[in-house]
Amino acid sequence: MVPAVVSSRFLSLGERIRIADRVRQPGISLRTIAAELGRPVSTIARELHRNRQSGGTYQPHAAHELAAGRRARPKVGKLVADPVLRAVVQDGLDQRWSPQQIARRLRRDHPDRSEWHVTCETIYQALYVQARGGLRREVAGWLRSGRVTRRPHVRPDQRRPRMATEMLMISDRPPEVADRAVPGHWEGDLIMGAFNRSAIGTLVERATRYVMLLHLPDGYAPSAVRDALIAKIATLPAQLRRSLTWDQGSEMHLHGQFTQATSMPVYFCDPHAPWQRGSNENTNGLLRQYFPKGTDLAVHTAEHLNAVAAELNDRPRMTLNWDSPTERMTQLLTTDHHQQCRNDP
Structure with missing residues (x-):
C-alpha cells in the first residue's frame, strides 16, 4: 500500500531522531535544536511535552507513532x-x-x-x-459575520507574493545613486485620491529634482502603472534612464516587465522607511497644493498633470542653489549634447 503523504507542517521521523540525539547532549537548548531544524521553538517544546515516555525519556520512533495515531482520520467529531x-x-x-x-x-x-x-x-x-x-x-x-459559508484562511506560505519577480533592495543600489553625483536615477511613488480609488504617479530625478507625473485615469493596477511608467520613461534620453527607486507597494507587482522594457532596474525601499525616497516624499507634499487629499484624482487630464509638473520644475530650489529643476535639467542635457558633438568624428 502506498503510504499517505504527510504535510511538511508535521515533524518527520528524521526530525524526531535529530531531536532525540540533541536532547541527550548536555548544554543543548531547545532554541538551538529549533534553529537547526528550521522550526519554531514552540514546536520542539510541544513535541517533547506530548511524546515523552512515562519515564521522561524521548524515543523518536515511539513519538512518531503517537503523533501519527493522533493524526488518524476520519475522526468522529x-x-x-x-x-x-x-x-x-x-x-x-x-x-x-x-x-x-x-x-x-x-x-x-x-x-x-x-x-x-x-x-x-x-x-x-x-x-x-x-x-x-x-x-x-x-x-x-x-453569526455576527452573517456568512453561511466559510471564508478560507490562507496560510502565510500560501500568500500570493506581492511582486511577480524577486525584488532588488535599496541596499543593492550602486553608491553613485546615494550621492546624487550621476543623473538619471529616479524615485517614484503614488499619491492617493479619496478612499484610495484614484491615484497619480510621481517621479523625481534625484540629481536635478526634476518632476514627471503619471496619468492613471483607469486606476493604479500593476498593469496600468507598468504601462504608464514605460511610456513616461520612453520620453527620456538614454543617459537619464539609469534606475528607479520605489516603495514596496503592490502597484509595482510587474516591476520585472518594466525593467525588461526600459533596461532600468527597480530598487525597493525597506518597509516603513519613506525617508529612503526623501526627494519623492518632499515632492508629494508639494503636489498636495494642487491635488488635495480626499479628492478624486481621476478627473485630472494628462495635460493638466504636465502643466503642474512644469510649474513645479520652474520653481527655484534652495537645494539647487536657487536654480530650478528645469534649469538644471537643461544644463545637463546641453552639456551632454556638447560632449557628444566633440566625441563625434
Whole structure:
C-alpha cells in the first residue's frame, strides 16, 4: 500500500531522531535544536511535552507513532458523538452567542468534563462543513459575520507574493545613486485620491529634482502603472534612464516587465522607511497644493498633470542653489549634447 503523504507542517521521523540525539547532549537548548531544524521553538517544546515516555525519556520512533495515531482520520467529531453536548452548543447559538463565548463557558461551567472542552473552531466546522455537521445549518446565518459559508484562511506560505519577480533592495543600489553625483536615477511613488480609488504617479530625478507625473485615469493596477511608467520613461534620453527607486507597494507587482522594457532596474525601499525616497516624499507634499487629499484624482487630464509638473520644475530650489529643476535639467542635457558633438568624428 502506498503510504499517505504527510504535510511538511508535521515533524518527520528524521526530525524526531535529530531531536532525540540533541536532547541527550548536555548544554543543548531547545532554541538551538529549533534553529537547526528550521522550526519554531514552540514546536520542539510541544513535541517533547506530548511524546515523552512515562519515564521522561524521548524515543523518536515511539513519538512518531503517537503523533501519527493522533493524526488518524476520519475522526468522529465531539458534537456528532455527544448529543447532550450538541444540544448545549445549539442552545447557545439559538441565543446568538458566538462560538468563542460558547467554548469558553463550557470550560468554565464544566471544568471536570474535558470531553466537553471544545474549541470555537470545532463549532465553526460543525456549522460550515456539512460532513462534520450536527448543528442546524440555518444557525450559521445568525453569526455576527452573517456568512453561511466559510471564508478560507490562507496560510502565510500560501500568500500570493506581492511582486511577480524577486525584488532588488535599496541596499543593492550602486553608491553613485546615494550621492546624487550621476543623473538619471529616479524615485517614484503614488499619491492617493479619496478612499484610495484614484491615484497619480510621481517621479523625481534625484540629481536635478526634476518632476514627471503619471496619468492613471483607469486606476493604479500593476498593469496600468507598468504601462504608464514605460511610456513616461520612453520620453527620456538614454543617459537619464539609469534606475528607479520605489516603495514596496503592490502597484509595482510587474516591476520585472518594466525593467525588461526600459533596461532600468527597480530598487525597493525597506518597509516603513519613506525617508529612503526623501526627494519623492518632499515632492508629494508639494503636489498636495494642487491635488488635495480626499479628492478624486481621476478627473485630472494628462495635460493638466504636465502643466503642474512644469510649474513645479520652474520653481527655484534652495537645494539647487536657487536654480530650478528645469534649469538644471537643461544644463545637463546641453552639456551632454556638447560632449557628444566633440566625441563625434
